[in-house]
Amino acid sequence: MASVKPVPVFDGHNDVLLKLRGAGGRPATRLFREGSDFHVDLPKARAGGFAGGFFAIFVPSPLDLAEMKAEMDKPEYDLPLPDPVPQEAALPVVMEMAALLMQLEAEGALRICRSVADIRAAMGAGEMAAVMHIEGAEAIDPEFHVLDVLYAAGLRSLGPVWSRPTIWGEGVPFRYPSTGDVGPGLTEDGKRLVRRCDAMGIMLDLSHLNEKGFWDVAEISEKPLIATHSNTYAFCPQARNLSDAQLDAVARSGGVVGLNFATGFLRRDGQMRAQMPLAVMLDHLDHMIGRMGEDHVALGSDFDGAVVPEEIGSVAGLPALIEAMRAHGYAEARIEKIAHGNWLRVLETTWGG
Structure with missing residues (x-):
């Protein structure tokens, strides 16, 4: 019997x-290949039908990651925001x-995509489609010289902050239980960055x-609101997760939320442990679809940056999530949209094509 081809996942x-x-x-790219x-x-x-996605530069x-994980195994935790990273330290990294x-592209491991046409072409050719993304814009100067070079x-794709302050704004801490309503909004430079990225x-x-x-961006930006790897606060009251009001705003804008596979943002107890049934992910998907509609929900795994459910484990395990969606009653058309x-x-x- 022929094996069923996995549903392509763009993450x-x-x-x-x-x-x-x-x-x-550079020598480690062999491991990727x-x-x-x-x-x-x-x-x-x-093996898993991973077609590509956003590759973060962070x-x-x-x-101390071991200490951080130990904290996130407790019933409550509040990790302080790390210190800001100066631009001169961030830029070389x-x-x-x-x-x-770029080396991975030169070695034929993936294709850096600058348009949706590029992504479709890569997927059609069986090549991994990679979008260059920055998570935390510390390396970008207020004059945007670095932004112009990186765009070229x-x-x-760009996240103005990770979970630490920048000249653009402030991120949320790893805190449970907590809402994301912590700290001030965008700085004046941050508002300029939003307008520049839109343009x-x-x-x-x-x-x-x-x-x-979030609400500053919603007011300033003329583009869809997007959270690449976030979950719903209703099922996990972690500062990183989005309230129903935020989900509603994303839907009104025509945007998307990518379901984060990090178990600490999925489990109701907020603990970063791999032991978690896939039904918990479906709870989040159901809630997001119920609030936003199926056109506004996607996947944003956080692979290689978080503890993910043991039933998935890696991109090779993506078919387990797809099959769980089927067993849950999702139609194939809905699964294709989410995937x-x-x-x-x-x-x-957002890109104009």
């Missing part, structure tokens, strides 16, 4: 470039990670921005 967020940097940088213990690599992608803070993405290199056709990602910043169609639609609007 809102992964951190595999950070993993490659930590594994040695040939196989690794990462969530995302070529062999696993082929400047890490000097955090961003250049290094952008160069890693392929940057098409250039760079997608703005609201996933780590606090609630006041990739809604991302392509919203990017056509």
Whole structure:
């Protein structure tokens, strides 16, 4: 009996470039091509129908990740926002990670996509489609010189903040229980950045921005509101998750929310543990579809940046989630929208084609 071809998944967020940097940088691209213990690599992608997505460029803070995970296993936690990263420290890291993405393209591992036509062409050719994304815009100067250069290199998506302050605004802490209504909104520079990204056709990602910043973007931006990897506060009261009012605003704008696979933002207890049934992910999807409609819900895994459900494990496990959607009663047309169609639609609007 012939095997069923997996439903193609275009994903809102992964951190595999950070993993490659930590594994040695340029020499480590072999791991991506040939196989690794990462969530995302070529062999696993082929097995799981991972067609591509947003590849994050992220400047890490000097955090003790083991200590962070231990905190997020407690019934309540409140990790303070890390210190800001100066632009002169962030820029070399961003250049290094952008160069890693370019090297992967040069080696034939993926295609950097600057338009929806590029994404469709890559998917049609069986190539991994990669959108260059920045998570936390510390490397960008107020005059936008770096932004212009990165755009020429392929940057098409940008999150003004990670969960730490920048000159553009302030992110949400890893705090449970908590809403995202913490700290001030966008700075005046942040408002300028929103307008500049709108004009250039760079997608703005609201996933780590606090609630006041979210509403600032909603007021200023003329483009759809997008949170690449966020979940619903109604099922997990974590500061990173979106309130019903925010979900409603995303839908009104024609935007999209990508379901984050990070278990600490899915589980009702807010704990970052892999032991979690896929039914919890379906609870979040049901709620988001109920509030926003099926045209505004996508996937934003956070692969290689978070603990994901053990039933998925990596991109090779994506068919388990697709099959869970089927068993839950989702029609094939809805599954196709969530898996990739809604991302392509919203990017056509945001990028202009």
